[in-house]
Amino acid sequence: MDTIIQQLFNAAQLGAVYALIALGYSMVYGIIRLINFAHGDIFMLGGFIGLLLTTRLGWLPFWVLMPLAMLLTALVGVAVERVAYRRLRNAQRMSVVITTLGVGIFLENLVRLTVGPETRQIPARLPSGPVVWLQQHLGAFVTWDKLWIILISLALMAVLWLVVNRTLIGTAMRAVADNKDAVPLMGVNLNLVIAVTFAIGSALAAAGGIFYGQAYSIDPYMGIDLGWKAFIAAVIGGIGSIEGAVLGSFLLAGVEVVTVAYLSSNLKNGIAFGLLILLLLVWPWGIMGRPTLKKV
């Protein structure tokens, strides 16, 4: 039996989670040129908020739980920006980057001390039976939760695209990305635009965390490795670009899965990242990235 279709679904699920994280990196970078290294830990926190809500308020339907967890994580993201990053907005680049790392370590230890260091799983709330149609017609054993995770993630990305390209706040975000200093002169509240960006990025990361906790597992330190992978995906796609972050994520997940399936699981990271370095040599700004011209 050929397993290639099944492998494609594996890659799509992993890629969807990478994309939900990568979008936050890319949006924040696009708007204030900040690489927010605490973003991987926001993703982790989203997973744990999802876990707490599912275990404490288990009677709520998933369609309420998930937006609620996303909302709470968004508030944390906004709070982090307000408390830790805003006053450093005009400080040296290095100070802010160090602060983001510090916030990340703080969040990891906060969760470790309050919830504990053990690996956990979010109780499955999505149906987990196999999709019979796929099994009969394509010979691929795919469970409904996997399909749902992929579909909901894609839907969230579509909503994001609409928000950024078809709404007033989205226009403001694009304007800030274009020229942060000119936008306030037009009467746009810069702090609000930045706060909304952090809120959206954190909410998407929380969705990723919840999916990850159901499909795989969560622990307080998972944000480090996955954060790096998502960051790399964002860079490959062209950091600052929404389409690029999504493309880069699915590409990274695809390369990882294909390497394991057809080459060697031993060399997974070596081959995957080797290929991505080659890709960056060809497109130094990422696939969809725009070269930034430095004005002298």
Place this chain on the structure above:
Amino acid sequence: MNLRVLVLLPILVLAGCKPKVQELKIGVSAPTTGSISATGQSAKNAIALVQDEINAGGGVQVGDKQVKVRFILEDDEDKPESTATVFQKLINQDKVLAIVGSYTSKCSNAGAPIAEAAGIPVVSPWSTNPNVTKGRKFIFRACFIDPFQGRVVAQFATNKLKAKTGAVVYDVASDYNKGIAEVFRDEFTKMGGKIVGFETYNTKDTDFSAQLTKIKGSNPDVIFLPNYFNEVPLQIQQARKLGLTAVMLGGDGWDNPELVKLGGKVMDGTYFSNHYSPDIDNPIAKTFIAKYKSRFGIVPDAAAALTYDSANLILRATATAGKADSKAIRDALAATVGFQGVTGTITYGGGGDPVKGAVVIKVEDGKFVFDSAVNP
């Protein structure tokens, strides 16, 4: 030269040399935080039990007097680099006589050279990788080693489960997992089985679906997962979600209550080799299990039982040596014959590896049930 220095120096030197045995200090290096902190907790519990037991009786008889024992437990976080620091601290700062630890083989392999160089005897409760004691005089262990364990599982798969094809998924970055995976592959092949998949991943990976889907293509009878209890349930869950129906097998790294807490129903019908089973008929084990249960409210896992045995091995060797001296304790340890422990009888035949049997445990309704015993 200053007169005061001339007078003080000999006094200080003499004071430093004078052997004052007020308490015996024994170090413990265990992962009380980190991904397998549940094992560290078992170690901590068992050590507390040993310390209270021995001190309630006045301590260890060393020569002509009784000396109280103090265990100094340090967290090695299940990281090799932290284990090296812990061993250095215990030896140089705390001046311990001997060390119990560490737990995973990768950590023991990091700590052992330090203790070996300092001449401090070590008994590792749970490190089954052969390299831990190889070529070392001061390093012992209370458990069997992986070549034996791998053979036990391969035999079980071939004889009892009548498996013809098998696959392995293991953490290539960890000494224990890698060692036992290779032994299983070789033994299973020798017994006439066929290995149809030999896949790896890296510590902290959480997505195993690509490896498992690849294995699914060859549909093996059994899948051997020689990994730790914090990962195994997720691997099995992902395997079932991908439609794999093989019987899942494992090693002693599975043995922790977290296994069924995390895995739930998905763990039922799986088997793993272990050091002991709480169902075993052994009076020492029964007393230990009863005490442990009444104090901590849970049934001790193998890590707890082996910690208890390791600490008692050191205490007995100290009494036999008759003096609080690391070298003498090492010699007494090496001469241990017929030590009756919770996990069986321990005799060191020259090296630091005991000759011991193993048990195979089946997971049924979320409980660990004794299936069969295998002797070397």
